[in-house]
Amino acid sequence: MKQILSIIALIASVVFTGCSDFLEEEVRGQENLDTYFQTEEEAESFLTGCYSALTYGGWWQINKIWLLSDMCSDDSWMGNTSQDQGDYISLAHYQGTGQSNEAVANFWQYRYKGILRCNIAIERIPEAPILNQAKKSRLVAEARFLRAYYYFELVKNFGDIPLITGFLMPDKIVGITRSNVSTIYEFIEEDLKAAAEVLPQRSEYDAADIGRATRGAALGYLGKTYLYQEKWKEARDVLKTLIDEDEYDLLKNFGDVWSVDHNNSEESLFEVQYMYDGVYALGGSLAIITGARSGPGDGWSWCQPTSDLENTFIAAGDDERLKWTIIKTGCTEIAGEEDFDVFIENSKKMSSYQSYIEKYGWDENCYIVDPKDHKSARINRKFFIPYSKRPQVYNLDKIPLNHRLLRYADVLLMYAEACNELSEDATARTYLNKVRTRVHLADITASGNELRKAIRTERRLELALENNRLYDIRRWTDDNGKKVISNLFGPNGTFVQYNTNENTADIYEWENQGEPSSKGSTFKEERDLVFPIPLYEITMSNGSITQNPGWN
Missing domain, CATH: 1.25.40.390 (Serine Threonine Protein Phosphatase 5, Tetratricopeptide repeat)
Structure with a gap:
């Protein structure tokens, strides 16, 4: 192709x-x-x-x-937090005005x-x-x-x-x-x-x-x-057919999943194809959009990982996937980056370098994701391109990193979820643990509802920042039938409460209110399980296309 x-x-x-x-x-x-x-x-x-x-x-x-x-x-x-957020904030913060x-x-x-x-x-x-x-x-x-x-x-x-x-x-x-x-x-x-x-x-x-x-x-x-x-039997059967055909497998190393050296790997079922050959600059853009504003080949720093996500990795003892998912300010290495000295030198050019070192107690030879410009002072490692892999350092859109849309790890976890919902827990554990084994985590032995929770956590960790989480928390319910997303957001949501309490909030997220920490406090389940139909489409249809409830 x-x-x-x-x-x-x-x-x-x-x-x-x-x-x-x-x-x-x-x-x-x-x-x-x-x-x-x-x-x-x-x-x-x-x-x-x-x-x-x-x-x-x-x-x-x-x-x-x-x-x-x-x-x-x-x-x-x-x-x-240093540029206009107009395109995002109305929806990302559930303001009901998108x-x-x-x-x-x-x-x-x-x-x-x-x-x-x-x-x-x-x-x-x-x-x-x-x-x-x-x-x-x-x-x-x-x-x-x-x-x-x-x-x-x-x-x-x-x-x-x-x-x-x-x-x-x-x-x-x-x-x-x-x-x-x-x-x-x-x-x-x-x-x-x-x-x-x-x-x-x-x-x-x-x-x-x-x-x-x-x-x-x-x-x-x-x-x-x-x-x-929630067609669990149908999902189980078709996913088992896919697995049994033995066309796909997990890559040995999790760090290779989003590597430019492993486009179209045996783990990938479908991905957007990009290329850069010196003539046609049909490269991907996610490295730019999510890259740090304070790094070599500056990025735009959108879609920064939350401390809540980082804490979930830490609580699971998941060091392997954490280092390949999140780059945090003050770090003394970046997973897979052989030219880390370039990033150290870039950080030392910052006018606030020494004051940051003293304030936060960072190592003198660290990489700084500037906390004043970045809400969480963290960036996405999955879309990060190692310095030596960039054809043109300051033109990251020319990077031929394909965008993985569906991975075999997702297939295994979907199969485990379907089996668990059908009370086939032994099978569910087997396929859940295949994913965990790759990142050196112990096998899960739980059953029933505890196994369901383990599968859901595994999906969050394995597929973090890959355009899956929102749709998972929209469709999942808790033990009482309440949507998981409604437990996280709203004025009493656990995510909102964590971020708006100085005693629990992350220091970088708390200090930088260029993006308010109250994200999600105005969430309404009756409105926010879907996005609004674009107003222009409603107008063009003379009203035959109607708006989603709560968005009028």
Whole structure:
């Protein structure tokens, strides 16, 4: 797939130009469709456009929502306290005023653009005069997988959404209403089942096609779709099928999971492909967005890990994953960084260097994530790029670090969760402990509700800052049937109480109120289990698309 990444920038002009709303995009290039798909190359090129929608709108737009989900959880602050927080604070702090949030609006539009492209591919490729029927079937299966993925992203963020299953003209789109969550999930299930029947296994692709959708990716997302609906038996069965096919495995070292040297590894079921070859700068942006403002090749310092997350690692005795997940100010090493001296020297150039050393008692040779600019004085190690791995030190967007969307560790933990909910605790423990063994933690021996708690904690530690936590705490309930997120947030939430009490709060988070420590105090369950429908979409639909409860 790497060789077609270089034409992603051109694909948008094949049929579509940019537009501001999914209701409008159908009019773009419609005259071209009847004369397109005449060759296998055209079909493949169009499908590349379906893939490019994964990060459509530039390297910044989709990444916003991936990070925003963690900012809305107990794992992350917005972080940057030296710049305007307007795009984030209304949602990340549950203020109930995000109806016009640009990040959410862009995410909605770009996901529907992806769906539109997939709908066209699914309808037109079967009619194309391509002699290789197997290839034609595979291309359609890839499009169905991608369409399912885009709908899954939308339904878990917005709840009821418009369901558009084909290429429709504008007069057929205007007036469309939202389909309920169960209908959307049924459609996703159908697409993923169909895709899984046709898509090749990861091992069956040629090297040039690594990164395309696979049978394993389809089964993995089908399992996740079932899990989010609490269809425990269905989730267990499909995830067990995936595991038994033996196409994937955990990497030996946790530190390799997010390494630029291990893109498309045996642990990865699906990831966004990036590249940098000196000509096409199609690199990822997360290293910039989450990097420290006070480091070599300065970052923007959004989505900073919370001390609450760090404390969870410490309480679990999980030193291995902690060092590969969080970089904390005052540290004397960074996991995997062989050029740490560069970071020490950079810190020593700070005007406040000596005063910080004296105030906090840090080592003279430490790396400083400036507490005055960073809410938690911590940054995400998973997206951090070691100095020697950066093709251009001050152009981190050129880093070819693929974004891992679904990992085998997630599959194992989903399977363990489903088994536990079905009272198959012995099996649940086996697969939970496979994940723990990699990071040198003792086996869990608990059963029942205690095992459930252990699985949930393991998901938090293993998948921290990977766009999973918010959706987990939204769907999980406690022993009394109360949503876990409602125990964390709200005026009496445990996360809120911890951060707003000087006796328990982290010193860096307490001292820097550039982002208020009261994050989540205005959370309302009846409103905040989903994001608001973008106001512009409601206006464009003349009101046929309605707003989520509590967001009016």
